[in-house]
Amino acid sequence: MIENRPGLNALAHLALIAGVVIVALPVWIAFVASTHTATDFSSGTVPMWPGPHLVENYSRMLDAGVSTSGTPPVGRMMLNSLIMALLIACGKIAISILSAFAIVYFRFPLRGLAFWCIFVTLMLPVEVRIVPTFQVVAGLGLLNSYAGLSVPLIASATATFLFRQVFLTMPDELVEAARIDGAGPMKFFRDILLPLSRTNMAALFVILFIYGWNQYLWPLLITTDAQYYTIVAGIKRMADAVDGLPQWHLVMATAVLAMLPPVAVVIGMQKLFVKGLVETEK
Protein backbone atom coordinates (compact mmCIF):
# COMPACT_ATOMS: atom_id res chain seq x y z
CA MET A 1 0.00 0.00 0.00
CA ILE A 2 1.43 3.34 -1.06
CA GLU A 3 -0.75 5.86 0.71
CA ASN A 4 -3.62 5.71 3.12
CA ARG A 5 -6.93 6.22 1.37
CA PRO A 6 -9.75 5.00 3.57
CA GLY A 7 -12.32 5.38 0.80
CA LEU A 8 -10.34 3.22 -1.57
CA ASN A 9 -9.73 0.63 1.13
CA ALA A 10 -13.45 0.41 1.81
CA LEU A 11 -14.06 0.01 -1.91
CA ALA A 12 -11.48 -2.77 -2.08
CA HIS A 13 -13.11 -4.57 0.85
CA LEU A 14 -16.47 -4.17 -0.83
CA ALA A 15 -15.18 -5.63 -4.10
CA LEU A 16 -13.60 -8.55 -2.29
CA ILE A 17 -16.69 -9.31 -0.26
CA ALA A 18 -18.77 -9.19 -3.43
CA GLY A 19 -16.23 -11.51 -5.06
CA VAL A 20 -16.36 -13.97 -2.17
CA VAL A 21 -20.17 -13.95 -2.28
CA ILE A 22 -20.31 -14.51 -6.04
CA VAL A 23 -17.79 -17.29 -5.78
CA ALA A 24 -19.64 -18.97 -2.93
CA LEU A 25 -23.21 -18.36 -4.12
CA PRO A 26 -23.64 -21.44 -6.35
CA VAL A 27 -22.29 -23.71 -3.65
CA TRP A 28 -24.48 -22.17 -0.97
CA ILE A 29 -27.57 -22.62 -3.14
CA ALA A 30 -26.60 -26.22 -3.88
CA PHE A 31 -26.06 -26.89 -0.20
CA VAL A 32 -29.39 -25.33 0.76
CA ALA A 33 -31.19 -27.30 -1.95
CA SER A 34 -29.63 -30.51 -0.69
CA THR A 35 -31.21 -30.06 2.74
CA HIS A 36 -34.82 -29.92 1.52
CA THR A 37 -37.28 -32.39 0.09
CA ALA A 38 -38.50 -32.54 -3.51
CA THR A 39 -41.84 -30.95 -2.59
CA ASP A 40 -40.11 -27.81 -1.28
CA PHE A 41 -39.23 -26.88 -4.86
CA SER A 42 -42.66 -27.41 -6.35
CA SER A 43 -43.99 -24.15 -4.92
CA GLY A 44 -41.81 -22.32 -7.47
CA THR A 45 -39.47 -20.45 -5.17
CA VAL A 46 -36.22 -22.01 -4.12
CA PRO A 47 -35.56 -21.83 -0.38
CA MET A 48 -32.56 -19.69 0.57
CA TRP A 49 -32.00 -21.21 4.02
CA PRO A 50 -31.06 -24.79 4.95
CA GLY A 51 -33.93 -27.14 5.71
CA PRO A 52 -34.13 -30.01 8.18
CA HIS A 53 -33.43 -32.89 5.78
CA LEU A 54 -29.64 -32.74 5.63
CA VAL A 55 -28.81 -36.03 7.32
CA GLU A 56 -31.67 -37.84 5.64
CA ASN A 57 -30.74 -36.75 2.09
CA TYR A 58 -27.03 -37.31 2.44
CA SER A 59 -27.23 -40.70 4.10
CA ARG A 60 -29.74 -41.81 1.47
CA MET A 61 -27.40 -40.76 -1.35
CA LEU A 62 -24.29 -42.28 0.20
CA ASP A 63 -25.90 -45.66 0.92
CA ALA A 64 -28.49 -46.13 -1.78
CA GLY A 65 -28.42 -43.41 -4.43
CA VAL A 66 -31.25 -42.88 -6.85
CA SER A 67 -32.09 -46.35 -8.04
CA THR A 68 -34.12 -45.14 -11.05
CA SER A 69 -31.13 -43.31 -12.55
CA GLY A 70 -29.10 -46.50 -12.88
CA THR A 71 -26.24 -45.01 -10.89
CA PRO A 72 -24.76 -46.86 -7.94
CA PRO A 73 -24.79 -45.38 -4.41
CA VAL A 74 -22.75 -42.18 -4.15
CA GLY A 75 -20.47 -43.82 -1.59
CA ARG A 76 -19.43 -46.34 -4.24
CA MET A 77 -18.88 -43.62 -6.86
CA MET A 78 -16.76 -41.62 -4.43
CA LEU A 79 -14.64 -44.70 -3.75
CA ASN A 80 -14.14 -45.14 -7.52
CA SER A 81 -13.18 -41.48 -7.85
CA LEU A 82 -10.75 -41.80 -4.97
CA ILE A 83 -9.10 -44.88 -6.49
CA MET A 84 -8.86 -43.19 -9.88
CA ALA A 85 -7.48 -39.93 -8.46
CA LEU A 86 -4.87 -41.72 -6.33
CA LEU A 87 -3.78 -44.00 -9.20
CA ILE A 88 -3.45 -41.04 -11.55
CA ALA A 89 -1.60 -38.82 -9.06
CA CYS A 90 0.80 -41.51 -7.84
CA GLY A 91 1.26 -42.97 -11.33
CA LYS A 92 2.09 -39.62 -12.87
CA ILE A 93 4.56 -38.77 -10.12
CA ALA A 94 6.25 -42.18 -10.28
CA ILE A 95 6.77 -42.39 -14.03
CA SER A 96 7.66 -38.70 -14.35
CA ILE A 97 10.31 -38.68 -11.67
CA LEU A 98 11.94 -41.76 -13.24
CA SER A 99 11.97 -40.19 -16.70
CA ALA A 100 13.31 -36.89 -15.39
CA PHE A 101 16.09 -38.80 -13.60
CA ALA A 102 16.98 -40.59 -16.83
CA ILE A 103 17.01 -37.39 -18.86
CA VAL A 104 19.04 -35.29 -16.44
CA TYR A 105 21.61 -37.76 -15.10
CA PHE A 106 22.43 -39.88 -18.14
CA ARG A 107 23.76 -39.29 -21.63
CA PHE A 108 22.54 -41.81 -24.16
CA PRO A 109 21.74 -41.90 -27.88
CA LEU A 110 18.31 -40.56 -28.87
CA ARG A 111 18.00 -38.72 -25.56
CA GLY A 112 16.66 -35.70 -27.43
CA LEU A 113 14.07 -37.80 -29.21
CA ALA A 114 12.83 -39.29 -25.93
CA PHE A 115 12.51 -35.83 -24.44
CA TRP A 116 10.65 -34.63 -27.52
CA CYS A 117 8.21 -37.58 -27.34
CA ILE A 118 7.30 -36.63 -23.79
CA PHE A 119 6.97 -32.97 -24.71
CA VAL A 120 4.47 -33.79 -27.48
CA THR A 121 1.94 -35.15 -24.97
CA LEU A 122 1.38 -31.53 -23.90
CA MET A 123 -0.09 -30.86 -27.30
CA LEU A 124 -2.44 -33.82 -27.38
CA PRO A 125 -5.17 -33.47 -24.76
CA VAL A 126 -7.71 -36.32 -24.60
CA GLU A 127 -10.35 -34.08 -26.09
CA VAL A 128 -8.64 -33.83 -29.48
CA ARG A 129 -7.79 -37.49 -30.00
CA ILE A 130 -10.81 -38.91 -28.31
CA VAL A 131 -12.16 -41.44 -30.83
CA PRO A 132 -8.85 -43.20 -31.65
CA THR A 133 -7.80 -43.29 -27.98
CA PHE A 134 -11.10 -44.90 -27.11
CA GLN A 135 -10.52 -47.48 -29.86
CA VAL A 136 -7.06 -48.31 -28.45
CA VAL A 137 -8.38 -48.74 -24.92
CA ALA A 138 -11.30 -50.84 -26.14
CA GLY A 139 -8.88 -52.96 -28.18
CA LEU A 140 -6.75 -53.60 -25.09
CA GLY A 141 -9.85 -54.72 -23.18
CA LEU A 142 -9.46 -51.96 -20.61
CA LEU A 143 -13.06 -50.67 -20.71
CA ASN A 144 -14.71 -50.82 -17.29
CA SER A 145 -11.56 -51.24 -15.25
CA TYR A 146 -9.50 -49.11 -12.89
CA ALA A 147 -6.52 -49.54 -15.21
CA GLY A 148 -8.54 -48.14 -18.11
CA LEU A 149 -9.63 -45.21 -15.97
CA SER A 150 -6.12 -44.24 -14.93
CA VAL A 151 -3.29 -45.63 -17.11
CA PRO A 152 -4.08 -43.69 -20.33
CA LEU A 153 -3.99 -40.46 -18.34
CA ILE A 154 -0.75 -40.91 -16.42
CA ALA A 155 1.77 -39.83 -19.06
CA SER A 156 2.76 -36.33 -18.02
CA ALA A 157 5.00 -33.80 -19.68
CA THR A 158 4.36 -31.14 -17.03
CA ALA A 159 5.37 -33.39 -14.15
CA THR A 160 8.48 -34.56 -16.04
CA PHE A 161 9.49 -30.95 -16.72
CA LEU A 162 8.92 -30.04 -13.09
CA PHE A 163 11.22 -32.79 -11.80
CA ARG A 164 13.76 -32.04 -14.53
CA GLN A 165 13.83 -28.44 -13.29
CA VAL A 166 14.23 -29.59 -9.69
CA PHE A 167 17.09 -31.96 -10.56
CA LEU A 168 18.87 -29.35 -12.67
CA THR A 169 19.05 -27.00 -9.70
CA MET A 170 20.61 -29.64 -7.45
CA PRO A 171 24.37 -29.16 -7.00
CA ASP A 172 26.64 -31.41 -9.05
CA GLU A 173 28.68 -32.09 -5.91
CA LEU A 174 25.90 -34.43 -4.76
CA VAL A 175 26.50 -36.83 -7.66
CA GLU A 176 30.26 -36.48 -7.36
CA ALA A 177 30.16 -37.30 -3.66
CA ALA A 178 27.83 -40.22 -4.28
CA ARG A 179 30.10 -41.60 -7.00
CA ILE A 180 33.24 -41.25 -4.91
CA ASP A 181 31.49 -43.17 -2.18
CA GLY A 182 30.74 -45.86 -4.72
CA ALA A 183 26.96 -45.39 -4.93
CA GLY A 184 25.33 -46.57 -8.16
CA PRO A 185 22.65 -44.55 -9.97
CA MET A 186 19.69 -46.21 -8.28
CA LYS A 187 21.16 -45.84 -4.82
CA PHE A 188 21.80 -42.16 -5.57
CA PHE A 189 18.21 -41.81 -6.78
CA ARG A 190 16.71 -43.51 -3.76
CA ASP A 191 18.90 -42.06 -1.01
CA ILE A 192 19.54 -38.54 -2.29
CA LEU A 193 17.18 -37.41 -5.07
CA LEU A 194 13.94 -38.81 -3.67
CA PRO A 195 14.29 -37.30 -0.17
CA LEU A 196 15.35 -33.95 -1.66
CA SER A 197 12.31 -33.72 -3.93
CA ARG A 198 9.77 -34.61 -1.26
CA THR A 199 8.08 -31.20 -1.07
CA ASN A 200 7.90 -30.94 -4.85
CA MET A 201 6.24 -34.34 -4.93
CA ALA A 202 3.74 -33.30 -2.28
CA ALA A 203 2.87 -30.06 -4.09
CA LEU A 204 2.47 -31.92 -7.35
CA PHE A 205 0.36 -34.54 -5.66
CA VAL A 206 -2.18 -31.91 -4.55
CA ILE A 207 -2.59 -30.61 -8.11
CA LEU A 208 -2.72 -34.06 -9.66
CA PHE A 209 -5.19 -35.40 -7.13
CA ILE A 210 -7.59 -32.60 -8.07
CA TYR A 211 -6.91 -33.23 -11.75
CA GLY A 212 -7.65 -36.93 -11.34
CA TRP A 213 -10.74 -36.50 -9.20
CA ASN A 214 -12.25 -33.99 -11.64
CA GLN A 215 -11.85 -36.11 -14.79
CA TYR A 216 -15.08 -36.18 -16.71
CA LEU A 217 -14.90 -37.05 -20.40
CA TRP A 218 -12.64 -40.06 -20.01
CA PRO A 219 -14.60 -41.92 -17.31
CA LEU A 220 -17.83 -41.06 -19.11
CA LEU A 221 -16.59 -42.82 -22.25
CA ILE A 222 -14.96 -45.92 -20.90
CA THR A 223 -17.32 -46.89 -18.09
CA THR A 224 -20.58 -48.51 -19.05
CA ASP A 225 -20.70 -50.75 -15.99
CA ALA A 226 -22.26 -48.82 -13.11
CA GLN A 227 -19.80 -50.42 -10.68
CA TYR A 228 -17.03 -48.26 -12.18
CA TYR A 229 -18.85 -44.92 -12.41
CA THR A 230 -16.97 -42.03 -10.85
CA ILE A 231 -18.90 -39.34 -9.02
CA VAL A 232 -18.06 -36.45 -11.35
CA ALA A 233 -19.13 -38.42 -14.41
CA GLY A 234 -22.04 -40.08 -12.59
CA ILE A 235 -23.65 -36.83 -11.50
CA LYS A 236 -24.55 -35.97 -15.09
CA ARG A 237 -26.21 -39.34 -15.60
CA MET A 238 -28.16 -38.72 -12.43
CA ALA A 239 -29.22 -35.22 -13.47
CA ASP A 240 -30.36 -36.56 -16.84
CA ALA A 241 -32.39 -39.32 -15.26
CA VAL A 242 -34.18 -37.05 -12.84
CA ASP A 243 -34.98 -34.48 -15.47
CA GLY A 244 -38.51 -35.82 -15.81
CA LEU A 245 -39.10 -36.05 -12.09
CA PRO A 246 -37.21 -33.20 -10.41
CA GLN A 247 -35.14 -34.67 -7.61
CA TRP A 248 -32.97 -31.60 -7.37
CA HIS A 249 -32.29 -32.01 -3.68
CA LEU A 250 -30.60 -35.36 -4.35
CA VAL A 251 -28.63 -34.15 -7.37
CA MET A 252 -27.38 -31.17 -5.36
CA ALA A 253 -26.41 -33.42 -2.43
CA THR A 254 -24.33 -35.42 -4.91
CA ALA A 255 -22.79 -32.23 -6.30
CA VAL A 256 -21.77 -31.14 -2.81
CA LEU A 257 -20.26 -34.57 -2.11
CA ALA A 258 -18.44 -34.48 -5.46
CA MET A 259 -16.65 -31.24 -4.65
CA LEU A 260 -16.01 -31.87 -0.98
CA PRO A 261 -12.77 -33.92 -1.22
CA PRO A 262 -10.88 -31.73 -3.72
CA VAL A 263 -12.02 -28.50 -2.05
CA ALA A 264 -10.94 -29.87 1.32
CA VAL A 265 -7.53 -30.67 -0.18
CA VAL A 266 -7.13 -27.12 -1.55
CA ILE A 267 -8.17 -25.42 1.67
CA GLY A 268 -6.30 -27.81 3.97
CA MET A 269 -3.08 -27.74 1.97
CA GLN A 270 -3.23 -24.23 0.55
CA LYS A 271 0.54 -23.67 0.70
CA LEU A 272 1.36 -26.86 -1.16
CA PHE A 273 -1.47 -26.19 -3.60
CA VAL A 274 -0.18 -22.73 -4.55
CA LYS A 275 3.37 -24.07 -4.81
CA GLY A 276 2.22 -26.88 -7.06
CA LEU A 277 0.13 -24.59 -9.24
CA VAL A 278 2.93 -22.10 -9.78
CA GLU A 279 5.58 -24.78 -10.35
CA THR A 280 3.63 -26.79 -12.89
CA GLU A 281 3.14 -23.69 -15.01
CA LYS A 282 6.84 -22.91 -15.31
Next chain:
Amino acid sequence: MKRTIFRNQLLPWLLLAPQLAITFIFFLWPAGQAIRQSFLREDAFGIKSSFVGLANFRGLLDSAEYLNSLKVTAVFAVSVTVMSMGVALLLAVAVDRMLKSARVYTTLLVWPYAVAPAVAGILWWFIFNPTVGVMPYVLEVVGYDWNHISSKTDAMILVVIASAWKQISYNFLFFVAGLQAIPASMREAAAIDGAGPVRRFFDITFPLLSPTTFFLLVVNIVYAMFETFAVIDATTEGGPAQATNIMVYKVYFDGFIGQNIGSSAAQSVILMLIVITLTVIQFRYVEKRVEY
Protein backbone atom coordinates in the same frame (compact mmCIF):
# COMPACT_ATOMS: atom_id res chain seq x y z
CA MET B 1 23.25 -29.72 -18.25
CA LYS B 2 24.95 -31.75 -15.60
CA ARG B 3 28.73 -32.02 -15.58
CA THR B 4 28.75 -35.29 -13.70
CA ILE B 5 26.60 -38.09 -15.01
CA PHE B 6 26.21 -41.83 -14.78
CA ARG B 7 27.53 -43.87 -17.68
CA ASN B 8 24.97 -46.67 -17.89
CA GLN B 9 23.37 -47.04 -21.30
CA LEU B 10 20.58 -49.51 -20.64
CA LEU B 11 19.34 -48.11 -17.33
CA PRO B 12 18.03 -44.76 -18.69
CA TRP B 13 15.87 -46.59 -21.20
CA LEU B 14 14.45 -48.79 -18.46
CA LEU B 15 13.64 -45.67 -16.43
CA LEU B 16 12.00 -44.03 -19.42
CA ALA B 17 10.14 -47.15 -20.50
CA PRO B 18 6.85 -46.66 -18.60
CA GLN B 19 6.48 -43.02 -19.66
CA LEU B 20 7.41 -43.73 -23.27
CA ALA B 21 5.17 -46.80 -23.49
CA ILE B 22 2.13 -44.88 -22.27
CA THR B 23 2.98 -41.92 -24.48
CA PHE B 24 3.28 -44.13 -27.51
CA ILE B 25 0.21 -46.33 -26.92
CA PHE B 26 -2.23 -43.69 -25.71
CA PHE B 27 -0.95 -40.46 -27.27
CA LEU B 28 1.18 -40.86 -30.38
CA TRP B 29 -0.55 -43.90 -31.85
CA PRO B 30 -4.09 -42.46 -31.47
CA ALA B 31 -2.91 -39.12 -32.82
CA GLY B 32 -1.46 -40.93 -35.82
CA GLN B 33 -4.74 -42.80 -36.24
CA ALA B 34 -6.65 -39.53 -36.17
CA ILE B 35 -4.44 -38.15 -38.92
CA ARG B 36 -4.84 -41.36 -40.98
CA GLN B 37 -8.61 -41.48 -40.49
CA SER B 38 -8.94 -37.85 -41.49
CA PHE B 39 -7.95 -38.85 -45.04
CA LEU B 40 -10.32 -41.82 -45.18
CA ARG B 41 -14.02 -42.25 -45.58
CA GLU B 42 -15.91 -45.25 -44.25
CA ASP B 43 -18.77 -46.76 -46.19
CA ALA B 44 -22.27 -46.84 -44.73
CA PHE B 45 -21.66 -50.12 -42.91
CA GLY B 46 -18.26 -49.17 -41.51
CA ILE B 47 -16.63 -52.18 -43.16
CA LYS B 48 -14.50 -50.67 -45.87
CA SER B 49 -12.76 -47.35 -45.89
CA SER B 50 -11.25 -45.61 -48.88
CA PHE B 51 -8.71 -42.84 -49.29
CA VAL B 52 -10.42 -39.56 -50.07
CA GLY B 53 -7.57 -37.09 -49.76
CA LEU B 54 -8.62 -33.78 -48.29
CA ALA B 55 -12.34 -34.39 -48.85
CA ASN B 56 -13.10 -34.56 -45.13
CA PHE B 57 -11.43 -31.21 -44.55
CA ARG B 58 -13.13 -29.66 -47.55
CA GLY B 59 -16.43 -31.05 -46.30
CA LEU B 60 -15.88 -29.37 -42.95
CA LEU B 61 -15.06 -26.00 -44.41
CA ASP B 62 -18.16 -26.20 -46.59
CA SER B 63 -20.42 -27.20 -43.72
CA ALA B 64 -22.39 -24.37 -42.17
CA GLU B 65 -22.51 -26.36 -38.94
CA TYR B 66 -18.72 -26.46 -38.61
CA LEU B 67 -18.31 -22.79 -39.46
CA ASN B 68 -20.93 -22.06 -36.84
CA SER B 69 -18.97 -24.16 -34.36
CA LEU B 70 -15.82 -22.14 -35.12
CA LYS B 71 -17.70 -18.93 -34.49
CA VAL B 72 -19.31 -20.25 -31.31
CA THR B 73 -15.91 -21.40 -30.03
CA ALA B 74 -14.38 -17.99 -30.70
CA VAL B 75 -17.21 -16.11 -28.97
CA PHE B 76 -17.15 -18.55 -26.07
CA ALA B 77 -13.36 -18.54 -25.59
CA VAL B 78 -13.09 -14.75 -25.76
CA SER B 79 -16.02 -14.23 -23.37
CA VAL B 80 -14.74 -16.73 -20.81
CA THR B 81 -11.22 -15.31 -20.97
CA VAL B 82 -12.26 -11.67 -20.69
CA MET B 83 -14.78 -12.33 -17.94
CA SER B 84 -12.66 -14.55 -15.72
CA MET B 85 -9.51 -12.47 -16.17
CA GLY B 86 -11.35 -9.19 -15.65
CA VAL B 87 -12.97 -10.26 -12.40
CA ALA B 88 -9.75 -11.91 -11.21
CA LEU B 89 -7.67 -8.79 -11.91
CA LEU B 90 -10.12 -6.61 -10.03
CA LEU B 91 -10.04 -8.92 -7.02
CA ALA B 92 -6.25 -9.26 -7.17
CA VAL B 93 -5.76 -5.49 -7.21
CA ALA B 94 -8.14 -5.22 -4.24
CA VAL B 95 -6.34 -7.95 -2.30
CA ASP B 96 -3.01 -6.31 -3.06
CA ARG B 97 -4.11 -3.30 -0.97
CA MET B 98 -4.83 -5.49 2.03
CA LEU B 99 -2.25 -6.08 4.68
CA LYS B 100 -3.79 -8.29 7.32
CA SER B 101 -6.84 -9.71 5.60
CA ALA B 102 -5.12 -10.76 2.35
CA ARG B 103 -4.67 -14.35 3.47
CA VAL B 104 -8.28 -14.81 4.52
CA TYR B 105 -9.62 -13.35 1.28
CA THR B 106 -7.24 -15.49 -0.75
CA THR B 107 -8.42 -18.67 0.97
CA LEU B 108 -12.05 -17.69 0.38
CA LEU B 109 -11.38 -17.01 -3.31
CA VAL B 110 -9.16 -19.89 -4.43
CA TRP B 111 -11.19 -22.97 -3.58
CA PRO B 112 -13.35 -23.03 -6.76
CA TYR B 113 -10.20 -24.21 -8.53
CA ALA B 114 -10.97 -27.59 -7.01
CA VAL B 115 -14.54 -27.77 -8.30
CA ALA B 116 -14.82 -30.02 -11.36
CA PRO B 117 -16.00 -28.25 -14.54
CA ALA B 118 -18.88 -30.73 -14.73
CA VAL B 119 -19.98 -29.88 -11.20
CA ALA B 120 -19.63 -26.14 -11.90
CA GLY B 121 -21.91 -26.67 -14.89
CA ILE B 122 -24.51 -28.52 -12.81
CA LEU B 123 -24.46 -25.81 -10.10
CA TRP B 124 -25.07 -22.94 -12.52
CA TRP B 125 -27.57 -24.97 -14.47
CA PHE B 126 -29.57 -25.35 -11.27
CA ILE B 127 -29.32 -21.65 -10.42
CA PHE B 128 -30.54 -20.71 -13.88
CA ASN B 129 -33.08 -23.52 -14.17
CA PRO B 130 -36.22 -21.92 -15.69
CA THR B 131 -38.64 -23.69 -13.33
CA VAL B 132 -36.89 -23.89 -9.96
CA GLY B 133 -33.80 -21.67 -10.32
CA VAL B 134 -33.07 -18.52 -8.35
CA MET B 135 -31.81 -16.37 -11.20
CA PRO B 136 -34.84 -16.65 -13.55
CA TYR B 137 -36.97 -15.69 -10.53
CA VAL B 138 -34.84 -12.61 -9.91
CA LEU B 139 -34.64 -11.76 -13.61
CA GLU B 140 -38.40 -11.98 -13.94
CA VAL B 141 -38.69 -9.14 -11.45
CA VAL B 142 -36.54 -7.01 -13.78
CA GLY B 143 -38.69 -8.12 -16.68
CA TYR B 144 -36.35 -10.58 -18.37
CA ASP B 145 -37.76 -13.95 -19.35
CA TRP B 146 -34.78 -16.30 -18.93
CA ASN B 147 -34.84 -19.63 -20.68
CA HIS B 148 -31.56 -21.28 -21.67
CA ILE B 149 -33.41 -24.28 -23.08
CA SER B 150 -34.91 -22.28 -25.92
CA SER B 151 -32.87 -19.07 -26.12
CA LYS B 152 -29.49 -19.28 -27.84
CA THR B 153 -28.16 -16.18 -26.09
CA ASP B 154 -29.24 -17.37 -22.66
CA ALA B 155 -27.59 -20.75 -23.24
CA MET B 156 -24.32 -19.09 -24.24
CA ILE B 157 -24.42 -16.78 -21.21
CA LEU B 158 -24.99 -19.78 -18.96
CA VAL B 159 -21.99 -21.78 -20.21
CA VAL B 160 -19.77 -18.69 -20.20
CA ILE B 161 -20.64 -17.88 -16.58
CA ALA B 162 -20.17 -21.48 -15.44
CA SER B 163 -16.79 -21.77 -17.20
CA ALA B 164 -15.52 -18.34 -16.15
CA TRP B 165 -16.59 -18.80 -12.52
CA LYS B 166 -14.37 -21.84 -12.13
CA GLN B 167 -11.37 -20.12 -13.68
CA ILE B 168 -11.42 -16.94 -11.56
CA SER B 169 -9.45 -18.50 -8.71
CA TYR B 170 -6.62 -19.61 -10.99
CA ASN B 171 -6.27 -16.20 -12.64
CA PHE B 172 -6.55 -14.51 -9.26
CA LEU B 173 -3.59 -16.45 -7.81
CA PHE B 174 -1.36 -15.61 -10.76
CA PHE B 175 -2.38 -11.94 -10.82
CA VAL B 176 -1.66 -11.64 -7.09
CA ALA B 177 1.78 -13.19 -7.63
CA GLY B 178 2.36 -10.82 -10.57
CA LEU B 179 1.34 -7.77 -8.55
CA GLN B 180 3.60 -8.73 -5.68
CA ALA B 181 6.53 -8.94 -8.09
CA ILE B 182 6.16 -5.27 -9.06
CA PRO B 183 8.61 -3.21 -6.98
CA ALA B 184 6.74 -0.95 -4.57
CA SER B 185 9.31 1.79 -5.19
CA MET B 186 7.90 2.42 -8.67
CA ARG B 187 4.42 3.05 -7.42
CA GLU B 188 5.74 5.11 -4.53
CA ALA B 189 7.72 7.27 -6.92
CA ALA B 190 4.62 7.83 -9.03
CA ALA B 191 2.60 8.66 -5.93
CA ILE B 192 5.18 11.25 -4.89
CA ASP B 193 4.94 12.75 -8.37
CA GLY B 194 1.25 13.17 -7.74
CA ALA B 195 -0.23 10.31 -9.75
CA GLY B 196 -3.51 9.08 -8.26
CA PRO B 197 -4.40 5.41 -7.78
CA VAL B 198 -6.19 5.11 -11.14
CA ARG B 199 -3.37 6.73 -13.05
CA ARG B 200 -0.84 4.55 -11.22
CA PHE B 201 -2.75 1.44 -12.17
CA PHE B 202 -2.93 2.22 -15.87
CA ASP B 203 0.54 3.75 -16.26
CA ILE B 204 2.58 1.50 -14.00
CA THR B 205 0.87 -1.55 -12.59
CA PHE B 206 -0.94 -2.75 -15.71
CA PRO B 207 2.01 -2.43 -18.12
CA LEU B 208 4.35 -4.15 -15.66
CA LEU B 209 1.80 -6.91 -15.24
CA SER B 210 1.75 -7.64 -18.97
CA PRO B 211 3.92 -10.81 -18.79
CA THR B 212 1.39 -12.32 -16.36
CA THR B 213 -1.54 -11.08 -18.40
CA PHE B 214 -0.14 -12.53 -21.61
CA PHE B 215 0.61 -15.86 -19.98
CA LEU B 216 -2.90 -16.04 -18.51
CA LEU B 217 -4.40 -15.08 -21.86
CA VAL B 218 -2.91 -18.18 -23.48
CA VAL B 219 -3.78 -20.45 -20.54
CA ASN B 220 -7.37 -19.21 -20.47
CA ILE B 221 -7.88 -19.65 -24.19
CA VAL B 222 -6.58 -23.21 -23.90
CA TYR B 223 -8.88 -23.76 -20.93
CA ALA B 224 -11.93 -22.35 -22.69
CA MET B 225 -11.28 -24.30 -25.86
CA PHE B 226 -10.36 -27.70 -24.45
CA GLU B 227 -11.23 -28.10 -20.80
CA THR B 228 -14.80 -26.88 -20.90
CA PHE B 229 -16.12 -30.00 -22.57
CA ALA B 230 -17.61 -31.07 -19.24
CA VAL B 231 -19.38 -27.75 -18.68
CA ILE B 232 -21.09 -28.00 -22.07
CA ASP B 233 -21.96 -31.67 -21.70
CA ALA B 234 -23.38 -31.21 -18.21
CA THR B 235 -25.55 -28.25 -19.19
CA THR B 236 -26.59 -27.49 -22.77
CA GLU B 237 -25.08 -30.43 -24.71
CA GLY B 238 -24.24 -28.01 -27.51
CA GLY B 239 -27.79 -26.77 -27.91
CA PRO B 240 -30.18 -25.11 -28.45
CA ALA B 241 -29.79 -25.25 -32.23
CA GLN B 242 -25.98 -25.61 -32.07
CA ALA B 243 -25.67 -22.34 -30.13
CA THR B 244 -23.09 -23.74 -27.70
CA ASN B 245 -21.58 -26.49 -29.85
CA ILE B 246 -17.89 -25.67 -29.31
CA MET B 247 -15.26 -27.53 -31.35
CA VAL B 248 -14.26 -30.14 -28.76
CA TYR B 249 -17.89 -30.96 -28.16
CA LYS B 250 -18.51 -31.36 -31.86
CA VAL B 251 -15.56 -33.76 -32.23
CA TYR B 252 -17.07 -35.93 -29.53
CA PHE B 253 -20.60 -35.65 -30.83
CA ASP B 254 -19.77 -36.38 -34.48
CA GLY B 255 -17.40 -39.20 -33.53
CA PHE B 256 -19.38 -41.01 -30.86
CA ILE B 257 -23.00 -40.13 -31.36
CA GLY B 258 -22.99 -39.34 -35.08
CA GLN B 259 -20.45 -42.13 -35.81
CA ASN B 260 -18.92 -40.00 -38.55
CA ILE B 261 -15.33 -41.10 -37.96
CA GLY B 262 -13.73 -39.40 -40.96
CA SER B 263 -15.18 -35.99 -40.21
CA SER B 264 -14.49 -36.31 -36.49
CA ALA B 265 -10.87 -37.26 -37.24
CA ALA B 266 -10.45 -34.26 -39.53
CA GLN B 267 -11.79 -32.04 -36.73
CA SER B 268 -9.28 -33.65 -34.33
CA VAL B 269 -6.45 -32.81 -36.69
CA ILE B 270 -7.57 -29.17 -36.91
CA LEU B 271 -7.77 -29.01 -33.11
CA MET B 272 -4.29 -30.51 -32.79
CA LEU B 273 -2.93 -27.77 -35.04
CA ILE B 274 -4.57 -25.18 -32.78
CA VAL B 275 -3.15 -26.73 -29.59
CA ILE B 276 0.30 -26.97 -31.16
CA THR B 277 0.17 -23.28 -32.11
CA LEU B 278 -0.95 -22.27 -28.63
CA THR B 279 1.68 -24.45 -26.94
CA VAL B 280 4.43 -23.00 -29.11
CA ILE B 281 3.28 -19.45 -28.28
CA GLN B 282 3.23 -20.32 -24.60
CA PHE B 283 6.70 -21.86 -24.61
CA ARG B 284 8.37 -19.12 -26.59
CA TYR B 285 6.91 -16.69 -24.12
CA VAL B 286 8.02 -18.72 -21.10
CA GLU B 287 11.56 -18.80 -22.48
CA LYS B 288 11.50 -15.03 -22.77
CA ARG B 289 10.26 -14.71 -19.22
CA VAL B 290 13.30 -16.62 -17.97
CA GLU B 291 15.62 -14.04 -19.58
CA TYR B 292 13.48 -11.19 -18.36
